Amino acid sequence: MLVIKGRRQAIRTLQGWAVSVLLEADAICECEAHGWLQDRADPQARARALVIAREQPPGGVSVEAAVAAMMEVLEGIGDACPECAAEGA
Ligand SMILES: [Zn+2]
Numbered sequence: 001m002l003v004i005k006g007r008r009q010a011i012r013t014l015q016g017w018a019v020s021v022l023l024e025a026d027a028i029c030e031c032e033a034h035g036w037l038q039d040r041a042d043p044q045a046r047a048r049a050l051v052i053a054r055e056q057p058p059g060g061v062s063v064e065a066a067v068a069a070m071m072e073v074l075e076g077i078g079d080a081c082p083e084c085a086a087e088g089a
Helices: 006-024 043-055 063-075 082-088
Strands: 028-030 037-039
Touching: 006 028, 006 043, 006 063, 043 063
Parallel strands: none
Antiparallel strands: 028 037
16 A cells, blocks of 8 residues: 655645646546546636636645646646657657
């Protein structure tokens, strides 16, 4: 069993929250074939997700931390699925 403690767990949870809000706002999507997260590059969807982060940050998390986590997740996601890109090459 994987044991994650303290600070790391909080960060993982916050990233998971950011991903779920971004999915809900249609700012990102999952590749149907491979499950990779893809940035939809939709400014309105991103704005919707940021409004949720500002108005409803997860419990015990500051608005700044919630928005920062969301931006971090977006930065880490490409606009194409790497496996689809490899197949097309
Ligand atoms: Zn794919």
